Amino acid sequence: MTVIYFLLAGFLIGLILRKFNKEFILNLIFERMVNGAIFLLLFSLGLLVGSNEKILNNFSEIGFVAILISLSGILGSLFIGFFINKFFYGDENEK
Amino acid sequence: MKNSLIILFFFVFGIILGAQTEIIQSIDNVQIATYVLYGLLFFVGVSLGLDPNLKKIVEKANLKMFLIPLGTILGSYIGVLLINFLLLKMNVRELLAVSSGFGYYSLSSIIITGIKGETLGTIALISNLSREIITLLFAPVFVKLFGKISPILSGGATSMDSTLPVILKYSGRDVAILSLFNGISLTVLVPFLVTILLSI
Numbered sequence: 343m344t345v346i347y348f349l350l351a352g353f354l355i356g357l358i359l360r361k362f363n364k365e366f367i368l369n370l371i372f373e374r375m376v377n378g379a380i381f382l383l384l385f386s387l388g389l390l391v392g393s394n395e396k397i398l399n400n401f402s403e404i405g406f407v408a409i410l411i412s413l414s415g416i417l418g419s420l421f422i423g424f425f426i427n428k429f430f431y432g433d434e435n436e437k
Numbered sequence: 438m439k440n441s442l443i444i445l446f447f448f449v450f451g452i453i454l455g456a457q458t459e460i461i462q463s464i465d466n467v468q469i470a471t472y473v474l475y476g477l478l479f480f481v482g483v484s485l486g487l488d489p490n491l492k493k494i495v496e497k498a499n500l501k502m503f504l505i506p507l508g509t510i511l512g513s514y515i516g517v518l519l520i521n522f523l524l525l526k527m528n529v530r531e532l533l534a535v536s537s538g539f540g541y542y543s544l545s546s547i548i549i550t551g552i553k554g555e556t557l558g559t560i561a562l563i564s565n566l567s568r569e570i571i572t573l574l575f576a577p578v579f580v581k582l583f584g585k586i587s588p589i590l591s592g593g594a595t596s597m598d599s600t601l602p603v604i605l606k607y608s609g610r611d612v613a614i615l616s617l618f619n620g621i622s623l624t625v626l627v628p629f630l631v632t633i634l635l636s637i
């Protein structure tokens with residue numbers, strides 16, 4: 343939950359920065375920094391998986407089951423998400 | 438799509454490097470991922486604070502948003518029960534416990550290892566980690582096929598941190614409150630749901 347403090351700190355700084363040239367700062371930060379950080383995040387997740395012997399050694403046995411569980415859970419959520427989107431947030435999508 | 442391919446490349450590159458280099462194995466990879474996440478969320482915070490439509494973002498906080506974590510739980514359970522009936526034939530309580538991590542792989546795998554042992558704990562680790570990675574990779578596809586709320590449900594507990602930037606990028610920054618609310622609610626629920634499912 344510590345992450346939320348970083349989000350809040352950024353948010354407050356963002357509010358202060360609003361007084362300056364918004365568009366420029368917004369595009370610079372969101373497009374560049376966030377993109378770069380997502381790549382870095384996936385790289386570090388890769389490191390985590392690659393160096394975790396528990397995952398690597400057992401993947402052939404239980405990897406299939408584990409991924410089937412996550413895929414089916416995701417698909418089920420997506421279908422419910424589709425209906426929530428359509429019936430409760432639908433009017434906002436048409437704008 | 439191009440972005441997802443680059444993301445996939447970085448992920449695979451990380452796996453290869455992590456598996457082969459002894460020097461890298463000595464570094465605490467969990468810590469690296471955590472610091473990257475802190476930096477990422479800081480920038481997301483700044484961009485939210487700067488957003489010209491800040492009012493529109495805040496207005497999204499209403500009772501409707503409770504539907505999203507409820508939908509995530511319900512949808513995940515329906516999905517895994519269906520695949521279990523057709524293919525897996527696992528113990529239902531263990532199956533539901535694994536899927537109740539909703540992407541929160543560190544905590545759910547620790548709790549499940551403690552109660553049910555290493556094998557189910559590792560299934561929970563891989564399953565929930567892949568939920569996060571699949572959401573990061575396919576968020577743009579999910580938005581196109583299932584609408585802009587859908588990647589929030591797919592991300593589950595991670596929709597408040599690691600998958601938040603990708604969700605905001607493809608669904609728009611006005612879903613920020615919904616995504617944070619979903620992630621926080623599920624993160625709080627994970628330890629309770631997992632423990633209750635395994636100890637009834």
